[in-house]
Amino acid sequence: MALDPSFIGRSYPPTDPYEVGREKIREFAIAIGDANPAYTDAEAAKALGHRDVIAPPTFPFAIAFQAAGQVVEDPELGLDYSRVVHGDQKFLYSRPVQAGDRLTVAVTIDNIKSLAGNDVLTVRGEVADETGEHVVTAIMTLVARAADGAGE
């Protein structure tokens, strides 16, 4: 069953703040095997001009995807999550996520289309810090597969 295109443009209220911790960033950097000292050593990060350790470029996905749960689980939209794969992902950064950030995410449905029987849903998360300044935009396309298709 195709998703209802009238949901295109629907926005969801900003999420409660996500507090970014140094140890969470360290855990993520270790998990991806990335030894860049900007992720774990505050002095190294400061030498690059940052306030504290920064997070790797793909770290914000975890925060944005949690926020996208509002869409994925919206009973009115009716997405069948058991058939969903991640089709594509894009980040547009104003600055890196840093330890100490308190980030909120405002989610919007950018597009809904049907391609070869698959539902293709594009969700944009605007991630802002506690002063309201833009940090990163995370745009993800989720594909609810009818049968076989592309995906992660």
Next chain:
Amino acid sequence: MAINYDEVEVGTQLPAQSFPVTRATLVRYAGASGDFNPIHWNEKFALEVGLPDVIAHGMFTMAEAIRVVTDWVGDPAAVVEYGVRFTRPVPVPNDGVGAVIEVSAKVAKKLDDRKVQIDLLATSGGQKVLGMSRAVVRLA
């Protein structure tokens, strides 16, 4: 030693890298990222939903690929845009060896404001696993 925009040419290759991925890597990534989808750690479940084996998180592959860029440029904050398409899964067999993600990258365009477009190529087992994989990086 920051990479200088004026010294970079279109076609400049970044140092390529290989990233091994085992089941243990995926379990660790699941914990760190909060993505506990069983297709990334439970072989029985993965096979039941029609996958060839446990597969790596697409976001894990995306995280590895950009390391070629951040290692080259030094400060990860130089990355101002990064996008990929997930074209093919990376199966990770439970043989203690796992899979390898091979990543190469080159300067595709010089943009204004001292920015360059980097095109990335990520393969595993000889197959391209990311499509339309590119980053925009601001250089010194």
